Amino acid sequence: MPLYIQGMPPDGQPDNSAGLVQRPARLEVVPAPAVRRLSLYLRELESLLGGGQETISSKDLGNALGYTDAQVRKDLAYFGQFGHPGIGYRVKELITRIRGILGTDRVWKALVVGAGNLGQALVSYRGFLKKGFEIVAVFDNDPKVVGRRIGGATGVEVLPPDRLADTVRERGVELGILAVPADVAQRVADQLVEAGIKGILNFAPTSITVPDTIPLGSVDLSVHLEQLAFRISTSSVTTPQ
Amino acid sequence: MPLYIQGMPPDGQPDNSAGLVQRPARLEVVPAPAVRRLSLYLRELESLLGGGQETISSKDLGNALGYTDAQVRKDLAYFGQFGHPGIGYRVKELITRIRGILGTDRVWKALVVGAGNLGQALVSYRGFLKKGFEIVAVFDNDPKVVGRRIGGATGVEVLPPDRLADTVRERGVELGILAVPADVAQRVADQLVEAGIKGILNFAPTSITVPDTIPLGSVDLSVHLEQLAFRISTSSVTTPQ
DNA sequence: GCTTGTGAAACGTTTCACAGCA
DNA sequence: TGCTGTGAAACGTTTCACAAGC
Numbered sequence: 323m324p325l326y327i328q329g330m331p332p333d334g335q336p337d338n339s340a341g342l343v344q345r346p347a348r349l350e351v352v353p354a355p356a357v358r359r360l361s362l363y364l365r366e367l368e369s370l371l372g373g374g375q376e377t378i379s380s381k382d383l384g385n386a387l388g389y390t391d392a393q394v395r396k397d398l399a400y401f402g403q404f405g406h407p408g409i410g411y412r413v414k415e416l417i418t419r420i421r422g423i424l425g426t427d428r429v430w431k432a433l434v435v436g437a438g439n440l441g442q443a444l445v446s447y448r449g450f451l452k453k454g455f456e457i458v459a460v461f462d463n464d465p466k467v468v469g470r471r472i473g474g475a476t477g478v479e480v481l482p483p484d485r486l487a488d489t490v491r492e493r494g495v496e497l498g499i500l501a502v503p504a505d506v507a508q509r510v511a512d513q514l515v516e517a518g519i520k521g522i523l524n525f526a527p528t529s530i531t532v533p534d535t536i537p538l539g540s541v542d543l544s545v546h547l548e549q550l551a552f553r554i555s556t557s558s559v560t561t562p563q
Numbered sequence: 564m565p566l567y568i569q570g571m572p573p574d575g576q577p578d579n580s581a582g583l584v585q586r587p588a589r590l591e592v593v594p595a596p597a598v599r600r601l602s603l604y605l606r607e608l609e610s611l612l613g614g615g616q617e618t619i620s621s622k623d624l625g626n627a628l629g630y631t632d633a634q635v636r637k638d639l640a641y642f643g644q645f646g647h648p649g650i651g652y653r654v655k656e657l658i659t660r661i662r663g664i665l666g667t668d669r670v671w672k673a674l675v676v677g678a679g680n681l682g683q684a685l686v687s688y689r690g691f692l693k694k695g696f697e698i699v700a701v702f703d704n705d706p707k708v709v710g711r712r713i714g715g716a717t718g719v720e721v722l723p724p725d726r727l728a729d730t731v732r733e734r735g736v737e738l739g740i741l742a743v744p745a746d747v748a749q750r751v752a753d754q755l756v757e758a759g760i761k762g763i764l765n766f767a768p769t770s771i772t773v774p775d776t777i778p779l780g781s782v783d784l785s786v787h788l789e790q791l792a793f794r795i796s797t798s799s800v801t802t803p804q
Numbered sequence: 805g806c807t808t809g810t811g812a813a814a815c816g817t818t819t820c821a822c823a824g825c826a
Numbered sequence: 827t828g829c830t831g832t833g834a835a836a837c838g839t840t841t842c843a844c845a846a847g848c
Contacts, residue, residue, distance in 0.1 A: 351816090353816070353817060353818090355817075355818095356817085357790065357793055358786070358790060360793075361783075361785075361786040361789045361790060362770065362786065364789075365768065365769065365770070365783070365785075365786070366770065369745075369769065379828085379829065379830090380829080380830075381829090386770065387770050388770075388772075390818080390819070391829095391830095392818075392819055392820070392821095393817095393818065393819080395829095395830060395831065395832085396817090396818075396819090396831085396832080398830095398831090399830085399831055399832070403830080403831070404830095405829075405830045405831075406825095406826075406829080406830075407824075407825045407826055407828080407829050407830045407831085408825070408826035408827080408828055408829045408830080409826070409828085409829070409830090410828090410829065410830080411830090423793070424789045424790075424792055424793045424796070425792040425793055425795065425796030425797075426789055426792055430788070430792055432788070438684075439683060439684035439687045439688065440684040440688070442680060442684070443679075443680035443681040443683070443684040444784070446680045447680065447681070447784065449768055449784075449785060450784075450785060450788070453785040453788070453789065454789075454792070455785065455788050455792075496795065497788065497791060497792075504610075520795045521791040521792070521794065521795045522791075523787055523788060523791060527606060527690055528606065528610065529603065529606070529607065529627065529628050529629075531629075535798070537791050537794035537795055537798065539787045539788075539790055539791050541782060541784075541787055542602075542606070543685070543688065543690075543691075543782075544602075544606075544690060544691060544694040544696065545599070545602040545603065545606070546764055546780045546782055547671070547673070547691070547694070547696050547738065547764060547780075548602045548605070548665045548667055548694065548695075549598065549599060549602060549665075549780055550738060550762040550763075550764060550778050550780050551665055551666040551667055551671055551695070551696075551738075551762070552598055552601075552664070552665045552666055553762065553778035554666065554737065554761045554762045554778055555665070555666030556666075557776070557778065592838090594838070594839060594840090596839075596840095597839085620806085620807065620808090621807080621808075622807090631840080631841070632807095632808095633840075633841055633842070633843095634839095634840065634841080636807095636808060636809065636810085637809085637810080637839090637840075637841090639808095639809090640808085640809055640810070644808080644809070645808095646807075646808045646809075647807075647808075647847090647848075648806085648807045648808045648809085648846070648847040648848055649805085649806055649807045649808080649847065649848030650806085650807065650808090650848065651806090651807065651808080652808090805848105806847105806848085807846100807847080807848075808845105808846085808847080808848095809844105809845095809846090809847105810843100810844090810845090811842105811843095811844095811845105812841105812842085812843090813840105813841085813842070813843095814839100814840080814841070814842080815838100815839080815840070815841080816837100816838080816839070816840085817836100817837080817838070817839090818835105818836080818837070818838085819834105819835085819836070819837085820833105820834085820835070820836080821832100821833095821834090821835095822831105822832090822833095823830105823831095823832090823833105824829105824830090824831090825828105825829085825830080825831105826827100826828085826829080826830100
């Protein structure tokens, strides 16, 4: 599934040398894997910034994550010219740029459906906010859980499912996180879409379908363990060239 | 990172028509994305089995997950000939085959490091066992948490970090799941490797390095939300050709 | 009819290699 | 010298299209 994004002109003078006609914004194709790596570059850069490092080369950034220097440069070049020949990339500048590209230079409101163990863990996780995500509500259909507070003093109250739609609308929630059992995941997803959610991250161990205008991500913990099991099982039989 | 696995001969008569010389097992290359999809096929098939369905075509299996029929057939064909022309795939048979391929036709012992919210959620998750994974121990360095029981009656006791190595060895633990803060993830990974763990799944929001003999998976919740944010942000500018 | 398995073609992604710049 | 940005080549993956089988 290739991703088409509207290309932005490189820094500095826009190339209008062709003359009088305004050049239409290039339509460029960004490989989905490149966008995934952008998140990892950002994470690494934030760590470097904490360590006080001011610049980094594509070689060092790649090495830290197991990619080649060419891969790093190519990935970044899809979005513009951020580097400085002879110097590398300025850490602070690149962080700002990548946040702008990913859209996390502002705070996204998210809600969690399902206040089981995983739902509680997601609501309690302190790392989301500095990444640009704020969990503003959590829902559960168990009356014994509704009304309870999750996430300590600054936490949120568990709401009943019938509050879902109005919460999305009134609070401007854009992201829905599904931490419900597999058998209700599709139904909840439908409700979220109906309520006007803009994207869904599904932790339920089942595949769900949404209109293809709604970006959908999914994380299945068992699937990740299975992939490990496969790689361990076959590594004894493996000949990595 | 291409994956090389030792190809298995198709069902029935091994092709030894070339004559007297024993044909060496073909070394075949399986795309990593194909292996990931195998897990999804398995999940879908298990759901179909629960619904009583006996056979399924590559077309229907693909449709359920958003893939083409050719993709499904190709993926499965990397590992052998499991289908029946005119019929499709027998659900029960294919489940057995895929489990055999992934290595989850037996139970893998896993441990969790970190008994915070996420660690507790992982230990408590009831779905792992029927997928072939058993969490046999959980560790935490907080003395207030050590000794506590997690996961109810059948749960496990939280152990201190100094019990890590002997637990891996004595109980034959093969998989390590990291649910610790980023700043200790690498250190814990090193200890797990030192103790003889065979694979690691990292939930800490940082990249870690392990010897390349040790398969490593990683799940960063913020990264998944970032990818959603990007897709939402760009979808207004998107022309999915 | 409907279905699989599979070479070959099409397509997508990564790596190479080097011009250009600090 | 060291580094980026980028076309072109190499490589990997998916789709096509069809022979063969139920």
